[in-house]
Amino acid sequence: MNPRDVAAETERPAPADAAVRLRQAAFLRRFVGRRDELDEFRQALDRRPDDVTVLAFYGPGGIGKTALLQRMSVEAVQMGRDVVEVDADLVEPTKEAFAAAAAVPGPGRVVLLVDAAEHLNRLEGWLRDRFLLSLPPGSLVVLAGRQPPSPRWRSDPAWQDSLVVRALEGLTEEDSARVLTDAMTGLGVGRRQRMAFAHGHPLALRLLGRDSGHGPANGWNPSPQAVGELLRRMVDPPPSAVHQQALEICAHVPDVTEDLLRVFMPEQAYEVFDWLRRLPYVSAGRAGLRMLPVVAKAVDRDLRWRAPVFYLSMHKTLRAHVQVLIRDRPEPESLRSAAIFNQIQGHGSWALGFDWSDRHDSVYEVPCDAAGIRRVRALAHTSLDECGLSVVDFWLHRQPDSFRLYRSAETGETVGCLALLQLGRWDAAETAVDPVVRAVRDHVEAEGGLRPGHRVNLMRFAITRNHSVERLTVLPRMLARVTRDVLSQERLDWTVLAVRGDARLKLLLESADFTRLPGTPHPEERVTLFGRDWRAGGVSQWADLLDDRMFHGFLTPDGASVPRATVFSRASFDEAVHDALRSWHQRERLVDNPLLHAAFVVQSPGDPEKILRGLIVQAVESIGQDPKAKWQRAAVRATYLDGGNTQQAVARELSVSFSTYRRYLKRGVERVCWYLWEQEMTHVARARAEQTRGGSAAAAEPLAWPGGRAPARRLSGRDSGAKGTG
Structure with missing residues (x-):
């Protein structure tokens, strides 16, 4: 045999090694995002060689912890470091088993990558005080799990300079689009709906990207198989039926409090609330507990398909409770409850993509003071003509308390203003100056006029900065104010909204049973009026109608309204x-x-x-x-x-x-x-x-998904647990 052939044979990579390299190359091509976490890892690799550094990343299932560790492993090997990888889910949670699995190959600086670190909770003290200190100086340990290290570890002064804890968030919109594009091979519909459902969650993006789903010809809804798989991967089985019900409530309503749970489960509310707050996909906000959006959508949609009667009964009970809060609580809490009312009704398809949740409280409302008047005028100058500006000035002088400002929580800048006028009588000066008020007067009088002591509420202006994305966040805060006034005030005959060229808002109002009023108040303003006569149908009937449209959709196949049988809790x-x-x-x-x-x-x-x-x-x-x-x-x-x-x-x-x-x-x-x-x-x-x-x-949401009708659900002990919901 030729010696050169022998040398070539020894240099040729083994088939197994070639396959590993191909898989690694494919992984690196598809790995997206996590730039900040990787920068943190690279900096830790370069730190002083006389200490052990620990990076702890935590987040819910499917958020990308395992993929991040794999990427870190590749980078560490490329830098010549010894790498030890441990999946704690596959290791018995004992000191001996973990020490054997994490055995260091030599005295050099090692990189230890531990996945599913939440399974080591019982060993945390030993891990912190014994095992990690026994590693060679300069070693780097990366822990990835569903829960962060305990408060005791995070507050230990000895680890203050050596422990870094970071929560893994969803991917950015740009990175999400890349993941979805990679997963949607051959599927051309529903891109926007898939992005909205996944909300930056990597596992959801990949699962939903491959899901053919179901829905109208040009639409998409996730299939039950995809939703079920998401739940299996993200949500551990609750310990009891009561805990399952609490999970479903938290998925349906933002800002869940112990008081809300007490409506459904008076005896177990404290215990269940404490359980909820410890879940990796539930966060504690200023006003209560909020579930990760993708988990909330999956849990809510699964219940809606699996138990439609119970779902609607739960919704109506929650909605009625929120209405009580709107009527009875001080204004800040009442206003927040009105936003929740809009959001839970927004589970239907007529919600039209508005950001009802404002998950990060990015916008807040304040009254219009003297300084605010200047900001209102500055905003009006960006979107109104001279006629509109003169009307704004007129109402700022006439009803300054009817104006509300909306500010960015991050910068404090004024990003919008609302004018919600109260008209208890027809003033000659007001109808002469404002053509919109004149048109409202003409219509109300043609319909029988105002009853003595009653009034019209008119959303005259809803002005935002010229940012379309920002408007979708600010406008729901304004509509919460309108909803609060509808549900909390008495002696209200009409609610009218003046809309300037916003097609999305117009469709929303029509879906919410506001009628497009005839005529154009002022052609140059391009204003369309939408109104609802509360004398013809009260607030209770309106809320029932919204429940129906949330659940059944806007219209039946023949174009008629959905049958109006009352749905009871x-x-x-x-x-x-x-x-x-x-x-x-x-x-x-x-x-x-x-x-x-x-x-x-x-x-x-x-x-x-x-x-x-x-x-x-x-x-x-x-x-x-x-x-x-x-x-x-x-x-x-x-x-x-x-x-x-x-x-x-x-x-x-x-x-x-x-x-x-x-x-x-x-x-x-x-x-x-x-x-x-x-x-x-x-x-x-x-x-x-x-x-x-x-x-x-x-x-909006067919209750029978492809593959057959949903199985009938016999109401059992779990359903009777809602008996005291009231």
Whole structure:
């Protein structure tokens, strides 16, 4: 054999080594972002050789911790350092097992990379005080886990110069776009929706990028398989059904407090709140707990598909609680609650991409003082003509308290202003100067005029700096002010909004059931008026309509409005059943009972009152199907359906003690509630299934995903846990 051939054979890389290099090259091509973290790592590699440095990176599952460690490993090897890699998830959490897995190959400066470091919590003291100090001087340790090191370690003076702790955030928009482009090979639709859902989360970007999803012809919604995989990778199974419910509440509502949880779980609120705040994808903000956006969307969407009836009931209970906060709390908290109201209604497709959450509290509202008047004029100069400027000056003099300024929390700059006028009578000067007020007056008077002591609220100006992205953050803060005024103030006949050329806002208002008023107040201002007459339909009806549109979408397949059967929470349903029984012999009260608008009544032909009475009788008689419950049936029938006697008399008639009678009555009424609740759930599910089979392309979130209808969900102990939600 030729000696040269032998030399060439020995120099040729082994097939395994070549495959490793190919995989490493592919990994490096696809690795995106994390510039700050890599800079921190490179600086740590160059630090003095007489100490052990620890970098601790933490974040939720899928945020890119493992990929970051792999990139660091490549760089350390290229710099000639010995690298030891340990996956703590695969190592028994004992001192001996970890020491063996992290054994240093020699006396030189080593780079130790530990993934899934949260599994070493029980060993942290030993790791900090013994193992790390035994490493060769100049070694670098990188810990990556779902939780940061303990407060004790972070506050230890001995580690003050040697421990660096960093939270891993989502990728930037530019880096997210690169990851999604790489993952979306062959898929051309839904790019914007995928970006919005993933919110910079690397794992979500890659999973959703490969997901064909479902939705309208030109749209995209994640498939159940993709959502399920995201949840498996990001969310550990909750320890109980109560914890699962708390997770779903936190996904649906921003700024969850212990008070809110107490509405659903009064006995476990403290324990569950403490559990939530420790989750790696939940952060503690100024006003409560907030879930990582991608996790919140996945949890919320999964519940909506898996348990649609329970989902809508939970939503209505949360919305009603938020309305109470809007009415009863001081203005700052009331205003924040109004923003939450808008956000939870924004789970529907009509939310149109506004940043309802303001996750970082980037904008805040302040009253307009003397200095603020100058800022209002400066903003108005950027977007209004001379006629508009004169109207702004007029209202600044006439109603200065109606103006609100919006400032950047980061810079303190004024980024927007709102003028929300209150018009209790038609002033000749106001209608002469302002053509918009004149047009509002003409329309209101044509519709019957203002009632004595009532008023119109007019959003006359909503001005922002000329930054389209900034406007999508500022405008929701302004709309929160409008929503608060609608839901908290009495004696309000009309709410009118003057919109200047904002197509997105116009579509939002139409979806929220504000009517486009006829005519153009002033052609040069290009203003369109949207109004709602609260005399024709009150706030309660409007909130119910928004619930329907959040859940069902804007229109049904034939273009008609979604059927308006009332959707109950379990607690409000039980309360209505109790009231129906108590008013059995008082028809004037029974005809006002909310159950007359329940699905099992609305969807049945005939007189609603007769249908309701018949179903209640069936529910009472059904108790007797259980031989052990015959006394419960007798107590309910004698007390409510037969009537005419006091409860003490009924107890004597049944030949039982009063306490025993009360126990029978309580359990019998519970059985009636349960029977009727099952009827209600059956009718709601049937109606929704018929809508789904109709192929509603306009429905916001179809409840049957490709591959078959969602399995029917029997309400069990978990659902009855919402019984006290009220």
